[in-house]
Amino acid sequence: MKPGKVLVLGAGPTGLTTAYLLAKEGVQVEVLERLPWAGGLCKTFQHGPYSLDLGPHRFTPHTDGVYGFVKELCGDDLVLVDERISFYLFGDYLHYPPKLGQLLRRVAPWEAGALGLSWLWESARGAFRRSADSDESYEQWMRARFGGKMVDLIFRPIVEKTWGLPLRDLSWRLARQRVAVSGLGQAVWQVVTGSRGELYRSRYYPEGKFFYPRKGFGSITDRMAEEIRGHGGTIRLESQVEAIHLRDGRVASVEYSSNGRRNTTIADAVVSVLPATILPMMLTPVEQDPYLEEVREAAGHLRFRKLILLYLVVERVPIYEHTVAFFPSGDFIFGRTWEQGNFSREMMPDECSVFGAEITCWEDDDIWTADDAQVFERVIPQLEAARVVRRDEVEEYFTVRLDYVYPVLDRYFEKRLRAVEDYAANVENLWINGRPGLFSYINIHQAIEMGMVAARHILTCDKAAWQQDRERFWEYRLIE
Numbered sequence: 001m002k003p004g005k006v007l008v009l010g011a012g013p014t015g016l017t018t019a020y021l022l023a024k025e026g027v028q029v030e031v032l033e034r035l036p037w038a039g040g041l042c043k044t045f046q047h048g049p050y051s052l053d054l055g056p057h058r059f060t061p062h063t064d065g066v067y068g069f070v071k072e073l074c075g076d077d078l079v080l081v082d083e084r085i086s087f088y089l090f091g092d093y094l095h096y097p098p099k100l101g102q103l104l105r106r107v108a109p110w111e112a113g114a115l116g117l118s119w120l121w122e123s124a125r126g127a128f129r130r131s132a133d134s135d136e137s138y139e140q141w142m143r144a145r146f147g148g149k150m151v152d153l154i155f156r157p158i159v160e161k162t163w164g165l166p167l168r169d170l171s172w173r174l175a176r177q178r179v180a181v182s183g184l185g186q187a188v189w190q191v192v193t194g195s196r197g198e199l200y201r202s203r204y205y206p207e208g209k210f211f212y213p214r215k216g217f218g219s220i221t222d223r224m225a226e227e228i229r230g231h232g233g234t235i236r237l238e239s240q241v242e243a244i245h246l247r248d249g250r251v252a253s254v255e256y257s258s259n260g261r262r263n264t265t266i267a268d269a270v271v272s273v274l275p276a277t278i279l280p281m282m283l284t285p286v287e288q289d290p291y292l293e294e295v296r297e298a299a300g301h302l303r304f305r306k307l308i309l310l311y312l313v314v315e316r317v318p319i320y321e322h323t324v325a326f327f328p329s330g331d332f333i334f335g336r337t338w339e340q341g342n343f344s345r346e347m348m349p350d351e352c353s354v355f356g357a358e359i360t361c362w363e364d365d366d367i368w369t370a371d372d373a374q375v376f377e378r379v380i381p382q383l384e385a386a387r388v389v390r391r392d393e394v395e396e397y398f399t400v401r402l403d404y405v406y407p408v409l410d411r412y413f414e415k416r417l418r419a420v421e422d423y424a425a426n427v428e429n430l431w432i433n434g435r436p437g438l439f440s441y442i443n444i445h446q447a448i449e450m451g452m453v454a455a456r457h458i459l460t461c462d463k464a465a466w467q468q469d470r471e472r473f474w475e476y477r478l479i480e
């Protein structure tokens with residue numbers, strides 16, 4: 001029997017998808033969101049005359065369900081855009097996939113030989129090693145497929161910059177999730193053929209393109225929120241979940257703060273997209289539970305990286321030709337930059353560009369508490385060195401800072417996450433999901449699919465089937 005009322009904690013794409021699909025089926029839904037907007041990381045905000053995304057977002061669906069769902073929401077606003085990814089390497093912008101001529105000009109033959117030899121050496125050693133298992137680190141996984149030299153040249157600096165840990169301390173799962181090519185052999189094949197590889201192929205969009213809603217990526221979640229409200233659902237913004245009270249193996253009520261006041265709400269089922277790091281701290285059983293203490297201890301060791309987005313308004317169009325450019329080298333504090341106007345020119349006045357740089361950090365890094373001027377001063381000399389933007393061209397700059405952005409899949413995360421998942425699995429009417437909830441490094445098309453799968457099983461109250469279905473989320477691969 002379908003539940004009468006469902007409470008969704010967290011209004012990102014995962015939670016909104018579930019809430020929308022349930023509301024359509026006549027279920028009463030209430031969504032609690034701590035931020036002043038619905039959409040989570042998938043949001044377009046207004047800054048003066050500019051509509052801006054929270055970092056570069058592209059929609060790259062792989063299934064009928066997800067493509068059809070977003071197409072129905074956005075209609076003709078969902079358009080195809082040219083993908084122009086580049087890497088700033090060897091003092092130049094190299095296309096992705098790299099072009100042979102460009103590489104030949106930039107990589108000396110002896111360097112190419114050394115890369116090939118190191119790959120052959122690791123491949124030969126790999127033949128005597130067991131296959132990937134949970135003990136294997138990001139470093140081991142990458143060396144076996146690309147050779148040590150390639151790892152040191154390209155992957156190590158950008159991965160360590162993004163995740164804030166040495167490569168050897170990160171899990172092989174993260175490598176498999178985010179590396180688009182299976183090894184050096186396939187990378188060479190891409191250079192020769194100019195193809196982007198399997199992961200970038202889908203029958204919904206041609207190679208070299210992606211979908212984008214003309215008025216900004218956040219239109220997708222804005223439309224979901226409208227539909228939820230249109231179907232009688234409630235979305236409470238600036239409503240931070242504080243405690244989830246448990247009784248008789250079920251969620252009895254949820255407490256949240258809003259406008260400085262504490263409120264309580266109840267529902268038949270509760271979907272939590274709250275970060276896996278904080279959910280166990282909020283669970284409040286009637287009696288003390290030693291098992292929950294162990295789960296809290298495990299969750300306390302899971303961590304997320306934070307993200308600072310620095311936006312620069314420049315009166316030059318375009319600033320560069322790329323949609324996104326990666327900066328693997330440790331010489332740059334940022335890992336990636338993007339130009340919003342190359343996603344859609346409809347998001348700002350004709351004569352302006354808004355350019356963004358992404359900086360990931362820990363909470364106790366100086367940059368996290370630095371003011372906007374200090375962040376700008378760290379970044380601008382590096383942008384000038386890379387010939388992107390000159391200081392005297394910048395009309396205005398500002399930052400947006402985001403929490404719980406990158407789940408850090410270190411070598412021990414799986415065991416710790418399983419402890420949280422197992423505890424939640426035993427709370428009869430609690431369903432945990434989404435990027436922060438399941439600590440999954442995923443795209444929005446996968447977040448939407450997760451939200452759809454949850455809605456389907458909630459409607460039939462089949463948590464066992466959900467637990468089973470959810471295992472395949474581990475197989476998701478990220479499109480960056």
Ligand SMILES: Cc1cc2nc3c(=O)[nH]c(=O)nc-3n(C[C@H](O)[C@H](O)[C@H](O)COP(=O)(O)OP(=O)(O)OC[C@H]3O[C@@H](n4cnc5c(N)ncnc54)[C@H](O)[C@@H]3O)c2cc1C
Binds near residue numbers: 014054239443
């Ligand atoms: C810079 C950047 C670029 C990206 N680029 C792409 C891309 O090109 N293509 C793509 O498909 N995907 C991209 N993504 C990923 C995409 O944004 C996420 O996969 C998606 O937003 C995940 O949705 P979610 O609902 O699972 O989580 P989230 O979007 O993180 O939503 C979780 C929500 O829970 C809320 N919450 C947390 N704590 C509480 C609390 N105590 N009480 C109430 N609410 C709470 C949060 O505020 C948030 O709104 C990108 C992400 C980033 C950061």
